[in-house]
Amino acid sequence: MLYYTPHLICQGWGALLAQQQRSWQALWQQEVDDWEHTDDASKPAKPSRKLWIANNLTLETLIALHAENPAGLGFVSDEILGILNGLGQFKGGRGNDKQTILSLWNGYDFENPTADSDRYVRDVYVPMSGGIQEVLVRKIINEENTSDGLAARFLFNHLVIAKIPASIERQQEIDQILFEDHREYDTMKGIFDRLVAIRDVEQQVLMDMHARNHLALFAQYLKTQARKGSEQGFAAYMKLQTYLYRLTLLVHYMTRRNADDAKVSEETAQHAISIMRFFIASMQRAYGTVEMTDRERKARAILDKLHQLGGRAKLKDIKQPIKKTVSSKEASALIKELVELGVLKEVRDGKEKFVELVNR
Incomplete structure (x- = not known):
């Protein structure tokens, strides 16, 4: 997913x-x-x-x-x-x-x-x-979908909202890279066209010894992590082994012009493992969200909102957008507790009072 x-x-x-x-x-x-x-009389199949x-x-x-x-x-x-x-x-x-x-x-x-x-x-x-939406993830990760293996089949991709929106200049730069700089666009289209060309062609792809070893070690790491986590997370870690090899094959075809004839390289395996670490973190967040208590979910909502506001904001600017899920009274109590735990700190700027993430 x-x-x-x-x-x-x-x-x-x-x-x-x-x-x-x-x-x-x-x-x-x-x-x-x-x-x-x-x-x-001579009509072929439609x-x-x-x-x-x-x-x-x-x-x-x-x-x-x-x-x-x-x-x-x-x-x-x-x-x-x-x-x-x-x-x-x-x-x-x-x-x-x-x-x-x-x-x-x-x-x-x-x-x-x-x-x-x-x-x-x-x-x-x-x-x-x-x-x-993150608050609805429990509709996927629940007892029924965990027991039959459906939840474990999802590859979670958590979108982290930047503290500061991309500036107009940065957005223009991105657009230029994607569409106006023909070298970048041609590279992307070239990769896409290669994938189209081989779409209906069966091909067996081999791996060199170093790539095989890297992937085998990472698969072993996934098995080890599976045994350390919850029962729900166990199946998800095991399915990630399959995604590891699928992703490696995709990276191979996206980065090698002669992918049909070349073996999967050590570099390709390392790239795939780096990408898998992102998906592991997203999976951990998804399962962690489901396993949280109601109070923990509300505390996360506060921290996420503060992150979106740049890591520093007035109390009212934090509480107002999340008031449907966290009441003002609950938010004040949780913010006070997070300050006591050292996760947040209170700062003053003149007469204004702010709350700030300790590790911005």
Whole structure:
């Protein structure tokens, strides 16, 4: 599961994805038009439409489209709960959509025969992506989803809001890097085009000995950490081992021009491990949020808001935005306690009184 930054998704890789899908759509429409005007005696099977991502689908439709796109099909939703809440919708809530999603994650062969079609997908690949508010994470990490393994399959990506918003100049600089500096854009598009080119090609990729050792040691580290954490977190750590190798393969193809012929290098493995550390931290935060008491969650809300305000703010500026979840009285008491614990400190600037993060 992903929290994402809309600006970069819409204008960076997301824009390339959208362009590619529009190109495939136009090509498919032309093929269908030609097919419809073909003489029935020599008419081939109806052309299939290439897709990379889809949304607002029943699981039945998703599987049907995957059968036409054997390399995989991403399921994207603004709200990940929209996917989970829609489980079983095709059969009026009586289906086994949840069990199907659990099977899809494993990447094994999948059969979904219907009265009209004997659908079969080899090497299933259906990544699902969407956002969720932190206060709703417990709707994913709960007893039911933990016991059947659904929660552990999510790859959490916690979006940290910068203390200070990017300046207009910095935003212009980012836009220039992405779209106006042709070298940067051409590099990004070149990577994307290579991924498109190999999308439907089966390829076995080998690793050199050093890369293999780095990944094996990190996988062992994940197993060790799994045994130190909670029962809920154990399964998540174990699933991260699979993500480690999937991510390594992605980094390999994004960074090597001759990726088909080259072995995964030690450098690639180290890059993948660095990225995995970010996902581990996001996972720990997600599970930590669920395991918190109500008072601890409110204290975190105060600290997060103070961080968003630049690490220093007046009491009213902290309490006002979070008043729906933390009352003014509770906020005052918690801030006082955090000051006593040394997490926050009170400072004065003239007649104004501020609260400040100790480690800004």
